[in-house]
Amino acid sequence: MTMRTLFTRIRSMAIAGVVMSVTALGAQTVVAPPDNKYTPAQDVELGQKAAREAEQQLPMLRDEEVTSLVTSIGRRLVESIPRELQHPEFRYSFQVVNVREINAFALPGGPMFVNRGMIEAARTEGEVAGVMAHEMSHVALRHGTAQATKATKYEVGELLGAVVGSIIGGRVGGAVAQGTQFGLGAAFLRFSREFERDADLLGSHIMAGAGYNPLEMANMFKTIEKQSGSGGPQWLSDHPDPGDRSAYITREAQMLRVRDVVRDTRAFTQAQARLRRMAPAPTTEEATRNATGRRGSAPPSNGGRRGPSGDVASPSSSYTSYTEGNLFRVSVPSNWRELPGSEAVTFAPDGAYGNTGQQGGNFTHGMEIGIARNETHDLQTATEELVSTFAAGNPNLSRPSAYERLTIGRRQGLRTALSNGSNATGQQERIAVFTMLLPDGNLFYALGVAPRDRFSEYDGAFRRVIGSIEIMQ
Numbered sequence: 449m450t451m452r453t454l455f456t457r458i459r460s461m462a463i464a465g466v467v468m469s470v471t472a473l474g475a476q477t478v479v480a481p482p483d484n485k486y487t488p489a490q491d492v493e494l495g496q497k498a499a500r501e502a503e504q505q506l507p508m509l510r511d512e513e514v515t516s517l518v519t520s521i522g523r524r525l526v527e528s529i530p531r532e533l534q535h536p537e538f539r540y541s542f543q544v545v546n547v548r549e550i551n552a553f554a555l556p557g558g559p560m561f562v563n564r565g566m567i568e569a570a571r572t573e574g575e576v577a578g579v580m581a582h583e584m585s586h587v588a589l590r591h592g593t594a595q596a597t598k599a600t601k602y603e604v605g606e607l608l609g610a611v612v613g614s615i616i617g618g619r620v621g622g623a624v625a626q627g628t629q630f631g632l633g634a635a636f637l638r639f640s641r642e643f644e645r646d647a648d649l650l651g652s653h654i655m656a657g658a659g660y661n662p663l664e665m666a667n668m669f670k671t672i673e674k675q676s677g678s679g680g681p682q683w684l685s686d687h688p689d690p691g692d693r694s695a696y697i698t699r700e701a702q703m704l705r706v707r708d709v710v711r712d713t714r715a716f717t718q719a720q721a722r723l724r725r726m727a728p729a730p731t732t733e734e735a736t737r738n739a740t741g742r743r744g745s746a747p748p749s750n751g752g753r754r755g756p757s758g759d760v761a762s763p764s765s766s767y768t769s770y771t772e773g774n775l776f777r778v779s780v781p782s783n784w785r786e787l788p789g790s791e792a793v794t795f796a797p798d799g800a801y802g803n804t805g806q807q808g809g810n811f812t813h814g815m816e817i818g819i820a821r822n823e824t825h826d827l828q829t830a831t832e833e834l835v836s837t838f839a840a841g842n843p844n845l846s847r848p849s850a851y852e853r854l855t856i857g858r859r860q861g862l863r864t865a866l867s868n869g870s871n872a873t874g875q876q877e878r879i880a881v882f883t884m885l886l887p888d889g890n891l892f893y894a895l896g897v898a899p900r901d902r903f904s905e906y907d908g909a910f911r912r913v914i915g916s917i918e919i920m921q
């Protein structure tokens with residue numbers, strides 16, 4: 449099981465009140481930034497740190513012509529960000545990643561990364577600008593830290609760890625190691641439908657101000673959908689369609705006047721021609737596999753050791769108690785160690801870790817316990833939603849089929865069991881999923897993971913751990 453950050457799992461499960469209002473008939477929609485407990489300076493700090501990690505981990509395309517095209521589109525767009533959303537401390541920057549998937553991402557405070565595959569797939573410069581304007585809108589509206597604000601537990605220091613961990617753990621250890629697309633998706637990169645709609649609308653305003661037809665954004669989203677075999681799904685899973693995406697972008701576009709229309713896009717066609725002359729871009733998986741090799745694949749920094757399943761000891765029959773902040777107490781087999789993540793906590797025996805060398809990478813035996821944002825009052829629906837977020841990084845994960853009712857921390861809970869192909873070993877594993885709604889409505893969950901052939905041995909320990917849980921809120 450790939451451990452993703454808590455934030456990956458935080459998804460608005462309802463399309464909450466859309467943060468916008470129509471000022472007057474025929475006027476463009478007003479898009480406002482959501483609540484945010486972080487400062488713009490913290491956005492910058494988090495984003496810069498995450499950007500440095502991304503630059504180390506991903507192959508940057510250091511080609512002056514292509515980079516200058518993306519930079520000039522980006523600068524035009526930045527100038528059209530509405531005044532009230534311009535944060536003077538933000539530092540917008542634009543880089544091209546030399547990978548094939550049609551994807552792009554932007555980090556808090558301004559660093560933006562556009563995949564070469566995106567530039568190659570676009571039919572016009574305006575389509576590239578559309579995706580960039582959408583990404584830029586998430587940055588200007590500070591959606592990344594707004595999502596973190598919704599999480600109850602984390603302070604900025606922990607959040608920083610979560611971002612970096614998500615880039616390394618989520619991408620190299622997770623979806624990419626699995627052979628799928630760029631799985632960076634985490635704290636700052638996977639948004640609720642409400643935020644998506646706001647980013648589409650603000651993006652259309654920014655495009656119009658910069659001289660691009662906002663309809664080209666909708667066109668690019670269609671292109672991404674069509675090319676779902678080569679990286680579209682990752683962009684779409686980070687930026688879910690709120691529904692009627694094309695329709696409302698089209699309606700909004702009718703309210704907008706495009707100023708200073710960009711007519712000469714020779715730079716775009718030349719950049720595309722230049723890319724066609726280069727060797728084809730690798731997939732992100734190929735690129736990061738090589739990167740990992742170059743970095744020497746040092747032993748995991750958490751002291752873990754990857755061994756065949758048989759090397760991992762059985763759960764001890766004696767138990768040790770842990771208290772997690774003011775959230776919960778739990779007892780786990782005393783030969784399991786706590787691997788504190790910056791969000792969820794994992795308890796695992798020696799040798800049960802994947803080889804990504806990061807906390808919160810893969811683990812093959814043990815339990816992860818955490819809390820996920822939830823806005824539904826129905827435990828089973830919330831559980832299914834949680835499982836579907838795991839499925840994004842674990843394409844071989846089965847669907848829950850049967851539920852068992854049980855008690856967790858004196859509240860009613862559910863248990864279901866899933867099968868999965870382990871990211872760490874490639875072998876089949878079983879995952880017991882335990883869930884319960886907390887008094888504040890969020891979802892408490894625990895995942896017990898073991899190789900299929902040892903699951904029956906571990907399942908007793910999982911149940912005993914669950915039986916020990918005391919909720920402290």
Ligand SMILES: [Zn+2]
Pocket residue numbers: 582583586639643644647686687688
């Ligand atoms: Zn988005």
